[in-house]
Amino acid sequence: xxxxxxxxxxxxxxxxxxxxxxxxxxxxxxxxxxxxxxxxxxxxxxxxxxxxxxxxxxxxxxxxxxxxxxxxxxxxxxxxxxxxxxxxxxxxxxxxxxxxxxxxxxxxxxxxxxxxxxxxxxxxxxxxxxxxxxxxxxxxxxxxxxxxxxxxxxxxxxxxxxxxxxxxxxxxxxxxxxxxxxxxxxxxxxxxxxxxxxxxxxxxxxxxxxxxxxxxxxxxxxxxxxxxxxxxxxxxxxxxxxxxxxxxxxxxxxxxxxxxxxxxxxxxxxxxxxxxxxxxxxxxxxxxxxxxxxxxxxxxxxxxxxxxxxxxxxxxxxxxxxxxxxxxxxxxxxxxxxxxxxxxxxxxxxxxxxxxxxxxxxxxxxxxxxxxxxxxxxxxxxxxxxxxxxxxxxxxxxxxxxxxxxxxxxxxxxxxxxxxxxxxxxxxxxxxxxxxxxxxxxxxxxxxxxxxxxxxxxxxxxxxxxxxxxxxxxxxxxxxxxxxxxxxxxxxxxxxxxxxxxxxxxxxxxxxxx
Amino acid sequence: xxxxxxxxxxxxxxxxxxxxxxxxxxxxxxxxxxxxxxxxxxxxxxxxxxxxxxxxxxxxxxxxxxxxxxxxxxxxxxxxxxxxxxxxxxxxxxxxxxxxxxxxxxxxxxxxxxxxxxxxxxxxxxxxxxxxxxxxxxxxxxxxxxxxxxxxxxxxxxxxxxxxxxxxxxxxxxxxxxxxxxxxxxxxxxxxxxxxxxxxxxxxxxxxxxxxxxxxxxxxxxxxxxxxxxxxxxxxxxxxxxxxxxxxxxxxxxxxxxxxxxxxxxxxxxxxxxxxxxxxxxxxxxxxxxxxxxxxxxxxxxxxxxxxxxxx
Numbered sequence: 074x075x076x077x078x079x080x081x082x083x084x085x086x087x088x089x090x091x092x093x094x095x096x097x098x099x100x101x102x103x104x105x106x107x108x109x110x111x112x113x114x115x116x117x118x119x120x121x122x123x124x125x126x127x128x129x130x131x132x133x134x135x136x137x138x139x140x141x142x143x144x145x146x147x148x149x150x151x152x153x154x155x156x157x158x159x160x161x162x163x164x165x166x167x168x169x170x171x172x173x174x175x176x177x178x179x180x181x182x183x184x185x186x187x188x189x190x191x192x193x194x195x196x197x198x199x200x201x202x203x204x205x206x207x208x209x210x211x212x213x214x215x216x217x218x219x220x221x222x223x224x225x226x227x228x229x230x231x232x233x234x235x236x237x238x239x240x241x242x243x244x245x246x247x248x249x250x251x252x253x254x255x256x257x258x259x260x261x262x263x264x265x266x267x268x269x270x271x272x273x274x275x276x277x278x279x280x281x282x283x284x285x286x287x288x289x290x291x292x293x294x295x296x297x298x299x300x301x302x303x304x305x306x307x308x309x310x311x312x313x314x315x316x317x318x319x320x321x322x323x324x325x326x327x328x329x330x331x332x333x334x335x336x337x338x339x340x341x342x343x344x345x346x347x348x349x350x351x352x353x354x355x356x357x358x359x360x361x362x363x364x365x366x367x368x369x370x371x372x373x374x375x376x377x378x379x380x381x382x383x384x385x386x387x388x389x390x391x392x393x394x395x396x397x398x399x400x401x402x403x404x405x406x407x408x409x410x411x412x413x414x415x416x417x418x419x420x421x422x423x424x425x426x427x428x429x430x431x432x433x434x435x436x437x438x439x440x441x442x443x444x445x446x447x448x449x450x451x452x453x454x455x456x457x458x459x460x461x462x463x464x465x466x467x468x469x470x471x472x473x474x475x476x477x478x479x480x481x482x483x484x485x486x487x488x489x490x491x492x493x494x495x496x497x498x499x500x501x502x503x504x505x506x507x508x509x510x511x512x513x514x515x516x517x518x519x520x521x522x523x524x525x526x527x528x529x530x531x532x533x534x535x536x537x538x539x540x541x542x543x544x545x546x547x548x549x550x551x552x553x554x555x556x557x558x559x560x561x562x563x564x565x566x567x568x569x570x571x572x573x574x575x576x577x578x579x580x581x582x583x584x585x586x587x
Numbered sequence: 588x589x590x591x592x593x594x595x596x597x598x599x600x601x602x603x604x605x606x607x608x609x610x611x612x613x614x615x616x617x618x619x620x621x622x623x624x625x626x627x628x629x630x631x632x633x634x635x636x637x638x639x640x641x642x643x644x645x646x647x648x649x650x651x652x653x654x655x656x657x658x659x660x661x662x663x664x665x666x667x668x669x670x671x672x673x674x675x676x677x678x679x680x681x682x683x684x685x686x687x688x689x690x691x692x693x694x695x696x697x698x699x700x701x702x703x704x705x706x707x708x709x710x711x712x713x714x715x716x717x718x719x720x721x722x723x724x725x726x727x728x729x730x731x732x733x734x735x736x737x738x739x740x741x742x743x744x745x746x747x748x749x750x751x752x753x754x755x756x757x758x759x760x761x762x763x764x765x766x767x768x769x770x771x772x773x774x775x776x777x778x779x780x781x782x783x784x785x786x787x788x789x790x791x792x793x794x795x796x797x798x799x800x801x802x803x804x805x806x807x808x809x810x811x812x813x814x815x816x817x818x819x820x821x822x823x824x825x826x827x828x829x830x831x832x833x834x835x836x837x838x839x840x841x842x843x844x845x846x847x848x849x850x851x852x853x854x855x856x857x858x859x860x861x862x863x864x865x866x867x868x869x870x871x872x873x874x875x876x877x878x879x880x881x882x883x884x885x886x887x888x889x890x891x892x893x894x895x896x897x898x899x
Contacts, residue, residue, distance in 0.1 A: 419780050422778070423778035435786050
C-alpha cells in the first residue's frame with residue numbers, strides 16, 4: 074500500500090509555540106506538533122506534562138496564550154468546542170459520552186440530527202448512522218439497539234462513529250484502551266488502521282508504550298509543558314522514549330527482588346464466584362508477591378472482592394493462618410487483609426474528603442477513644458505517610474480530588490499501610506498513574522515483602538505483564554474464573570501467560586512441571 | 588476541619604448579617620430586644636429539625652416526612668399533656684416517637700432498597716394521616732394555663748427553646764466532626780463505595796442517622812406544641828421544604844458529603860429574618876415568599892461560585 078504521507082504534501086495539523094498559563098503554573102510552555110494526513114501520531118508524557126491541556130486547546134475548550142494552529146493549511150483558532158467539531162476535529166475521551174437510554178443511531182447523530190422543521194428525519198438519520206457504522210463491521214452494532222446495553226468497547230465504537238458522522242478529519246484518542254481487554258484493543262487498532270487508510274489523522278494519547286509501538290507512525294514526547302522530541306516509531310525504543318519523558322534515563326524502574334518467601338498465610342480452596350464457572354485455589358505466603366494475570370472480565374477483581382469480603386463467594390473456603398474464615402461474616406480489615414480498589418475515583422477514595430480522612434477511614438477506631446476522634450493524632454498519622462511516601466500535597470487537610478492520580482493512589486495505598494494489614498490485595502495498583510509514581514509504588518510493594526522482620530504478603534492483579542514479571546515471585550493466570558496453578562516467575566514467560574489468559578492452553582500445570 | 592469548616596460557615600453568616608442589617612437600617616425597630624427574641628424563637632422549630640436534616644443530607648439521604656413527623660408527634664404529645672403526664676415523660680415520648688418514625692424511614696429505604704426520597708414521600712402521607720386518624724381530624728387544644736410548656740417558646744422572658752436549639756446545634760456539630768459516627772456519616776454521603784470498602788457499618792450508620800433526624804423532629808414537635816398550645820394534625824404542612832432550604836442555605840450539598848449544622852441553623856435564622864423584616868416593612872406575604880425564594884437561589888449560587896474560586 075502506498076504510504077499516505079506521500080499522497081499529500083500539506084500537514085493536517087500544525088501547532089507552533091503553543092503556551093498556556095493557569096494562574097502561576099505554566100501548563101504549556103512551548104509545544105510544536107505536526108500531524109500528517111493519514112498518520113497515527115502518538116503523544117506521550119508523564120501526568121502533568123501538559124497532554125490534557127494540549128487536547129483541551131485543540132478541542133476548543135480553552136484558548137492558548139501564545140502560538141498558532143493550522144488545520145490543512147488554514148489558520149485554526151476555535152472559540153468553543155462546537156467550532157472544533159464543525160471543522161472536523163473529533164475527541165474520544167476516556168470517559169465516554171454515550172447516552173445509555175438512546176439508541177445507537179441516535180447517539181451517533183446526537184446534536185447533529187437531520188431535521189425537517191422541528192421533526193427529526195428518521196430515515197436520513199438511519200442512513201447517515203449506517204454510513205458511519207460501515208467503517209467497522211461489528212456484529213453487536215445495530216443502529217436501533219439501546220446504547221446502554223452495549224459493552225464498553227462497543228460504546229467506544231459508537232463514539233468514534235459519532236465523530237466520523239460529523240465529518241471528522243482529525244480524531245483524538247485519550248487513553249482509549251484503559252478499560253479494554255486484549256481482544257478489544259486489537260479490534261480498536263483494526264478500526265484505527267482502517268481510518269488511517271482513509272486519510273483520517275489520529276492523535277493517540279497513551280501511557281502504554283507497547284500500544285504506541287503497535288499503532289503509531291510517529292511519537293511526540295511532552296515534558297513539563299514542552300514538546301521535547303518527535304521520533305519515528307519504527308526507529309525508536311522504549312528506553313529512548315522514557316528517557317525523553319522523564320528527562321533522565323530510568324534504568325531502575327523496577328526494584329531488586331530478594332527471595333524472602335516464608336510461611337503460608339492465606340489459602341483459598343476452590344473459590345467460585347457468582348459470575349464465573351471456574352474455580353480458584355492458591356496459597357499465599359508471607360514475603361512474596363503473587364501476581365494474577367488475565368484478561369479484563371476474567372474474574373480477577375471478583376476473586377479479590379471475595380477474599381476481602383466485599384462479595385460473597387458462591388462456594389469455597391478461605392483459610393487464614395490455618396483458620397477457616399466464615400464467608401458470611403467478615404470484612405478483610407478485621408483479619409488483617411487490606412484491599413486496594415481498581416476503581417480509585419469511585420471506590421478507592423472519597424475524593425471530596427481531605428487526605429487525612431481518606432487515609433484513616435478504615436480504622437478511625439485507632440484514632441478515637443469511646444467513639445470520640447482525636448484530630449491531632451489523625452493528622453500526625455497522616456503526616457507520617459505523606460513524608461514516607463513523598464505524597465505531593467499542600468497539607469493533610471487538602472481535598473483529595475485536587476491531587477494527581479499517582480498521589481491519590483499513594484493515599485489509597487497508605488490506608489492499607491496505616492491500618493497495618495498483613496495481606497495486601499492490590500487490584501491494578503498502577504493503573505492511570507505516571508512513571509515516577511509507578512516506580513515508587515513498585516518500590517513500596519517490594520519493601521513490604523522483603524522486610525526481614527515482618528514480611529507482608531501481596532496478591533497483585535495487573536493487566537500489565539511487564540510489571541507482573543518484574544515484581545512478582547510467583548504468578549498465576551485467570552481465565553473465565555478459573556485460576557491456573559501458581560508457578561515461579563522464572564519458569565514462565567509472557568507468551569505462555571497470554572496463551573492461558575486467552576484460553577488456548579488450559580493446562581498450565583502439565584506443561585510447566587514436565 | 589477547623590479553618591475550612593469555619594470558612595464555610597462564614598458565607599451563610601455574612602448573608603444573615605447583610606439581610607438583618609439591611610432591614611434594620613431602614614427600620615430600626617429590627618434592633619429591638621423583643622424583635623430579636625422573636626426572630627430567634629421563630630427559628631427554633633425549623634432550626635432544630637434542620638439540625639437533624641443536616642445529618643441526614645450529609646449522609647446522602649433526604650427526609651420529606653419531617654413535617655408530618657412534627658404533626659404526628661405533636662398530636663401524641665398534646666394528648667399526653669392533656670392526660671397530665673409529667674413533662675419529662677412527655678418530652679421523652681416525643682423524642683422516642685420521632686426517633687421511631689425516623690427508624691421506619693431509614694430501615695424501609697434500606698430493606699426495600701428504595702431511594703429515601705420515595706420512602707419518605709410515602710411515610711409523609713402515612714404519618715400525616717395517622718395524626719388525623721388519631722385526633723379524628725380536630726386539634727387537641729390544651730388549656731391556656733399550661734404555663735410549664737409556654738416557657739419553652741414564649742412567655743415573658745427568654746424562651747428556653749432558644750437555648751435548646753443552641754445546645755443541640757453545638758452538640759450535633761461536635762458529633763459530626765469529632766466522633767467516629769459523624770465521620771462515618773460524612774464518608775457514606777461522600778462516597779458510599781469507599782465507605783463500604785473501608786469496612787464502615789454503612790447500614791447501621793444510615794439508620795442511626797435517620798433515627799437522630801426523627802428524634803430532632805420530635806423535639807421540634809414539642810416546641811411546636813408549646814408555641815401553639817395545641818396538637819394540630821394539620822400543622823407544619825410543607826415545613827419540610829423550609830427545613831431543607833435552611834440546610835441548603837447552610838452550605839449542604841444535596842448529594843451528600845458536605846454540610847454544616849451551624850450553617851443550617853444560620854439558614855433557619857436567615858429565613859425567619861427575611862420574613863420578620865418583610866412584615867415590619869409592611870411587605871405583603873406573597874411578596875415575602877418571592878423574596879425568600881430569590882434569596883435562597885442567590886445564596887446557593889454565591890456559595891457555589893465561592894467554592895469554585897477556592898479550588899483554583
